Amino acid sequence: MIVDNYNRVHNYLRISLTDNCNLRCFYCMPEEEYAFTAASQLMQKDEIETLAKIFVSLGVNKIRLTGGEPLVRKDAAEIITTLSRLPVKLTITTNGSRLHEFVDTLEQAGVRSLNISLDTLQAEKFQLITRRNQFEKIYDNIQLLLKKDFHVKVNMVVMKGLNDNEINDFVEWTKDQPVHVRFIEFMPFAGNWWTSNKVFPMQQMLNVIKEKYEVVRLQDEKHDTAKGYMVPGHLGTFAVISTMSAPFCSGCNRMRLTADGKMKNCLFSEKETDLLSALRRGEDVVPLIHQSVKAKAKELGGQFTADFEHLHAEDIHNRSMITIGG
Ligand code: SAM
Numbered sequence: 001m002i003v004d005n006y007n008r009v010h011n012y013l014r015i016s017l018t019d020n021c022n023l024r025c026f027y028c029m030p031e032e033e034y035a036f037t038a039a040s041q042l043m044q045k046d047e048i049e050t051l052a053k054i055f056v057s058l059g060v061n062k063i064r065l066t067g068g069e070p071l072v073r074k075d076a077a078e079i080i081t082t083l084s085r086l087p088v089k090l091t092i093t094t095n096g097s098r099l100h101e102f103v104d105t106l107e108q109a110g111v112r113s114l115n116i117s118l119d120t121l122q123a124e125k126f127q128l129i130t131r132r133n134q135f136e137k138i139y140d141n142i143q144l145l146l147k148k149d150f151h152v153k154v155n156m157v158v159m160k161g162l163n164d165n166e167i168n169d170f171v172e173w174t175k176d177q178p179v180h181v182r183f184i185e186f187m188p189f190a191g192n193w194w195t196s197n198k199v200f201p202m203q204q205m206l207n208v209i210k211e212k213y214e215v216v217r218l219q220d221e222k223h224d225t226a227k228g229y230m231v232p233g234h235l236g237t238f239a240v241i242s243t244m245s246a247p248f249c250s251g252c253n254r255m256r257l258t259a260d261g262k263m264k265n266c267l268f269s270e271k272e273t274d275l276l277s278a279l280r281r282g283e284d285v286v287p288l289i290h291q292s293v294k295a296k297a298k299e300l301g302g303q304f305t306a307d308f309e310h311l312h313a314e315d316i317h318n319r320s321m322i323t324i325g326g
């Protein structure tokens with residue numbers, strides 16, 4: 001078992017397959033001309049498998065593939081198939097643009113639930129946020145996955161003045177379709193234009209929704225980062241991921257592996273542990289994994305608190321989101 005100093009058992013690993021992406025969401029990838037990491041510096045397929053097996057031997061029972069955009073990696077299908085043979089719940093977070101090419105692979109791998117990011121239901125605004133013109137493709141792919149009975153969670157990063165006026169459009173979407181919308185509070189990462197006044201906190205989201213809808217609170221699972229709700233009679237649900245205004249660190253069971261093989265014990269941790277180099281030198285990485293988790297801060301990487309109104313993005317030392325893996 002992997003346990004930290006606050007008795008939190010860590011059984012969930014997020015593996016970033018690449019820091020490459022075919023979108024350019026400004027809040028995730030700071031620069032249009034961002035230089036992606038060379039393929040040779042990324043974990044290779046067999047290295048991902050070896051590291052995943054080591055984590056599984058230590059008690060990991062859930063793996064999420066992320067990035068960057070995991071499905072732009074050339075051997076993504078092979079990696080999905082390989083990891084699906086491990087005794088884990090395998091899932092993926094994707095921008096959805098390539099899902100039509102991967103439906104069969106996902107079905108064969110037994111992946112039944114996945115997170116797809118979509119911050120707006122307006123094609124023009126999508127272009128503004130992602131600097132790419134892929135709205136229709138992604139929306140169609142969500143429909144395709146719903147038709148194939150996948151459990152689809154839609155991640156929407158809510159940013160004040162940009163898309164907070166669409167919150168109820170997303171709730172309305174849950175009326176006739178079994179989509180599970182997750183409203184995410186905007187988080188600060190290196191160079192992502194974050195300022196505290198762009199955060200639209202959970203309580204304000206709920207106020208907006210309750211002005212239009214009657215809502216009921218759903219029972220959360222033990223390690224849920226999202227607080228779940230639904231409108232009675234709607235086919236889908238919605239939830240809020242309140243990292244900034246009400247962090248959920250006390251129940252955290254997550255560890256991260258960046259695409260270049262660095263372990264992060266928290267999304268906001270400054271320190272990283274280089275598992276890939278150790279693996280390539282033939283060293284035992286198990287003690288490194290335990291050390292990393294033992295060094296985990298109680299809350300938010302030890303870098304800030306829920307008092308985010310006074311936070312300045314430049315005071316946080318971290319990578320950009322695209323190089324961490326969300
Ligand atoms: N490319 C995939 C995607 O977009 O879903 C996976 C990687 S992306 C980094 C993972 C998730 O992180 C996405 O849902 C994205 O919206 C979210 N994310 C990225 N930057 C964020 C930020 N600054 N605040 C909150 N969520 C963010």
Ligand code: SF4
Pocket residue numbers: 021022023024025026028029067068069094095117322
């Ligand atoms: Fe790419 Fe996902 Fe980041 Fe957008 S949020 S730039 S789709 S990795």
